[in-house]
Amino acid sequence: MDFHGIHLPDKNEPTTPGKKLSEGRNANVYEWGDDRVIKLFKASYPTDKVTEEYYNALAVKRLDFKKAEVLELKKTEFGFGIVFKKITGENMLDYILRTGDLKGAALQLTELQKSINRCKFDVLKAEGLDTAHGQLRKHMLASKKADSDATKEMLRFLGTMKEGDSLCHGNLHPDNVMLTDDGPVALSASGYCLGFPLYDVAKTFFLIGYTQIPGEDRNKNENCSCPTCRGISNMEERKEFGRYYLDAMGKTATQIGGYLSMIIAGM
Ligand SMILES: Nc1ncnc2c1ncn2[C@@H]1O[C@H](COP(=O)(O)OP(=O)(O)O)[C@@H](O)[C@H]1O
Ligand SMILES: [Mg+2]
Structure with missing residues (x-):
């Protein structure tokens, strides 16, 4: 849910990742509800690198080019994740x-x-x-x-x-x-x-x-x-x-x- 451009957690917030979309060296990407994805980082990947990626995504969020919109940084039982809007294509x-x-x-x-x-x-x-x-x-x-x-x-x-x-x-x-x-x-x-x-x-x-x-x-x-x-x-x-x-x-x-x-x- 968005409120004046700020993403608010909703009642239907997923708690478990859905279909795996990609397997990478540092992170795997999964569906997260119907319209989002979560990039879940491996435990071996340094937390400060995860937060750096999140803050980079925030820094460019309002700029005028097409990108996967960042929604939140999340600590889940599966590890740290960054939630983005899902891009269909x-x-x-x-x-x-x-x-x-x-x-x-x-x-x-x-x-x-x-x-x-x-x-x-x-x-x-x-x-x-x-x-x-x-x-x-x-x-x-x-x-x-x-x-x-x-x-x-x-x-x-x-x-x-x-x-x-x-x-x-x-x-x-x-x-x-x-x-x-x-x-x-x-x-x-x-x-x-x-x-x-x-x-x-x-x-x-x-x-x-x-x-x-x-x-x-x-x-x-x-x-x-x-x-x-x-x-x-x-x-x-x-x-x-x-x-x-x-x-x-x-x-x-x-x-x-x-x-x-x-x-x-x-x-
Ligand atoms: N917002 C998104 N919507 C749809 N698919 C995505 C999204 N983000 C990532 N993916 C899929 O997951 C893959 C890996 O994502 P990426 O952020 O590039 O992770 P990595 O750093 O592991 O390469 C992408 O190549 C794409 O196929
Ligand atoms: Mg990639």
């Missing part, structure tokens, strides 16, 4: 696997990402969102290559770069998009940050092309940093998808090269 990855329409998918991904990147924030009033450069720095410092000269040089260079003030999704790939009658809708709030759109483009390009060894299933590949593209196992197809995507975004490999190197250095 087809997951973009399922669409790609069903139709092979890489070009159409790339265009929809682009439309959604541009609508996200159009949202501007005052960096000083960023509602607790991390910055893109902050995320890059954190990942590079935590990587196995943190002490290499190349990574040190990139960190030094990053320190001299200006921060952008556009909203970036930070984790936009086909498995995080639902295609609906009303257009593409963004899922997953874990990566929202402020930066230059070019960072978001480099990140999506990376997620499309680099993060999974061809042929490996998303739940079997422990080394995969992202569950993206579980079914696009053909490397040529993934490269083709990446090319369509960059073209549609109006960017070149050279333009995203700097950010791409830093993203890879943070793996």
